[in-house]
Amino acid sequence: MSRWYSEKKREHFYKEAKKHGYRARSAYKLKQIQKKFNIISKNDIVIDLGAAPGGWSQVAKEIIGESGKIIGVDISPIKPINGVVFIQGDITDKNTLEVVNKQLYNKKADVIISDMSPDITGNYSIDHANSMWLCENAFNFSKIILKNGGNFICKIFEGEDTVKFINSVKNDFNMVKRFSPNASRKSSSELYLIAKALKR
Numbered sequence: 647m648s649r650w651y652s653e654k655k656r657e658h659f660y661k662e663a664k665k666h667g668y669r670a671r672s673a674y675k676l677k678q679i680q681k682k683f684n685i686i687s688k689n690d691i692v693i694d695l696g697a698a699p700g701g702w703s704q705v706a707k708e709i710i711g712e713s714g715k716i717i718g719v720d721i722s723p724i725k726p727i728n729g730v731v732f733i734q735g736d737i738t739d740k741n742t743l744e745v746v747n748k749q750l751y752n753k754k755a756d757v758i759i760s761d762m763s764p765d766i767t768g769n770y771s772i773d774h775a776n777s778m779w780l781c782e783n784a785f786n787f788s789k790i791i792l793k794n795g796g797n798f799i800c801k802i803f804e805g806e807d808t809v810k811f812i813n814s815v816k817n818d819f820n821m822v823k824r825f826s827p828n829a830s831r832k833s834s835s836e837l838y839l840i841a842k843a844l845k846r
Contacts, residue, residue, distance in 0.1 A: 696762030774805030
């Protein structure tokens, strides 16, 4: 029954994404995060890590309006999205950081969102470790790029190092919550870490 429900749910969000012009059903995960936590505001500067294929950037663009700015970063190329600046690069590379900083024009970002996911091997320990590595890098990136009081979202796979990572994020943000959007698969170990108000 649970597998049937999960498949129906995936199908529902996939159809909704196609119907409304979103590039991935994951767009609804960000919509649900935004509805609950109000992470992104109008006119914000938002950086979307692991942006491909662009679903999260599309949702963020809707929220920030014409006066905000979206910078998408991914090692894979994506088709252009109107109003989104895309940088093809690796966030662990200093050159990518420099390119992002140039796009910010000496400003800091208001929000960093990360839906980055490792290539799934099927080995839970390896997948968790790879997910943690991505989260650590997204977190380190956010501490450099985010403004004081800025917000951060990242996807994480539940596992033995999750609590340790969450505690390290709590040291730098005033509010940190776990959240599993309804748009996520019921069987998935993924959750989203919602961190608000960076402390500098």
